[in-house]
Amino acid sequence: MSKPWIKRVFPGGNTPLGFYSFYDFVLPREKGKKLILLKGGPGTGKSSFMKTIGQKFLDLQYNIEFHHCSSDPASVDAMVVPELKVGIIDGTAPHIVDPIYPGAVDEILYLGNHWDGKKLQQQKEKIISLKKQTNLCFQKAYGYLRAAGMIYDNWIMNQKQYMDKGKYNEKVQSLLETLLGNLPISPTLGEERHLFGSAITPEGFTNFLPSIIGHYSRVYEIKDEPGASAEELLNTLYQQAIRRGLDVECYHSPIQVGKIEDLLIPSLDIAITVSNVYHHTSVAPTQTMDLTSCIDQSKQQSIILELEQDQKTFENLVEKAVEYLKKAKASHHELESYYIESMNFESMVDLMESTFQRLLQLA
Incomplete structure (x- = not known):
């Protein structure tokens, strides 16, 4: 067994x-x-x-x-x-x-x-204060993440102008044909499930990807970066899979919620996972597709300093968000202590x- x-x-x-x-x-x-x-x-x-x-x-x-x-x-x-x-x-x-x-x-x-409700009532003012403090820390964290998202969008816009769209489309079509080419359209749609495979936590970018994709015999790694994103590829693949009656699991990006970073097709024993500086796994792929090769590196050199500044600003803002997530966690743990003392x-x-x-x- x-x-x-x-x-x-x-x-x-x-x-x-x-x-x-x-x-x-x-x-x-x-x-x-x-x-x-x-x-x-x-x-x-x-x-x-x-x-x-x-x-x-x-x-x-x-x-x-x-x-x-x-x-x-x-x-x-x-x-x-x-x-x-x-x-x-x-x-x-x-x-x-x-x-x-x-x-x-x-x-x-x-x-x-x-x-013990009486014990909690005795700590009412402290509990209320800690709850408000925790909520404030989260609001500050989300403010920094909102700003980080705007910078990330700018990073995408700056780099995407140097992407070879034709080359990108060829790669998308190639993967679709490899994975789904022989499967007919189904009269009933497959079921879909949406979750996060990674998260921005008090420890920074965190994932448990080996537990999600490690049991699949076919693992396709898609290397991407902001201007040559796997978003269109995986969204297309997910839509085409359910049109063929296949159930799928979609794991979204905490940076861009609309972007799928990990796609599972259990009935085909296939996992597709994005690999970049913020999202990667130790699971060895059976095949790799490199979308970053769609970027014209020589032309991109003209704005390389601007791209580096986008990345640095984005990472600094995420770091500030993480700082407040840590503070929220600390306040929450202090709040928990009052309940722990009152529990049987x-x-x-x-x-x-x-x-x-x-x-x-x-x-």
């Missing part, structure tokens, strides 16, 4: 558009059997709750998904068992998730039943076991 694997992804991200959520794709309700929505304050053990139950499923040889928090990648915001179509998700702000089909598919599990975690042991058993019974 092969060893079970853990896929690690990000359901939301810190982006130039602010906090961007793909939480509806964690476990689409119409296809799911059971989705438990955890409610409660910070520090109430939601992440540990999901990690513990996830480990129990791993021990039974089930593959699982851990959906990590972009503001604290050591923490998880959701756990899914794909084979059983069951999951648990943190339904609290900033990614509030509420039941859509209460009882039939999803339900709320309130961890506030395990805290021993009383949650039986709740974790009963929740696990309820999900397992759906096998």
Whole structure:
């Protein structure tokens, strides 16, 4: 029996558009059997709750998904068992998730039943102050990311003028024919799932790409840069795949949310991943396509200093955003400490076991 694997992804991200959520794709309700929505304050053990139950499923040889928090990648915001179509998700702000089909598919599990409300009331002023401080840090981080996004767009515009569009189109067509050329158009569209494969976190650019693409036998690496972006290529490939009835998983860029950086086509055992200075993996590709060769390097030399300045400014702005994400994380951890002190975690042991058993019974 092969060893079970853990896929690690990000359901939301810190982006130039602010906090961007793909939480509806964690476990689409119409296809799911059971989705438990955890409610409660910070520090109430939601992440540990999901990690513990996830480990129990791993021990039974089930593959699982851990959906990590972009503001604290050591923490998880959701756990899914794909084979059983069951999951648990943190339904609290900033990614509030509420039941859509209460009882039939999803339900709320309130961890506030395990805290001492009197202790929290005694710390009311401090809790309110820390919450406001955390929110302010996030707003500052998003301001810097918004500015970084504008500079990145400028970087694209400056470099793109030296791209050979004909050469680029040839590469796009070549990959389409290689991967999908013999497959007919289907009367029904394939299903699509959208998440983040990487994130801008308090640790900087962070990804768990080996856990996403490492199990695929055919891995196509697409080398790109701002002016010779894989955005058009992967968006075209994704659209053509679902037109052929193929289910796909699309993993988006935290810099440009509309750009797909990793595309999985499970039925073909194919993964396509973008490789650049901000997004790359240790997984060895079976084939590589270099879009950067579409840039006329000799002509680009006339604005090389401007391009270098674009990159430097972009990276400085991201660095400032990360600085405030670190401050937000520190404030949030201090806020969590008040809840941790008020929680009765021993009383949650039986709740974790009963929740696990309820999900397992759906096998």
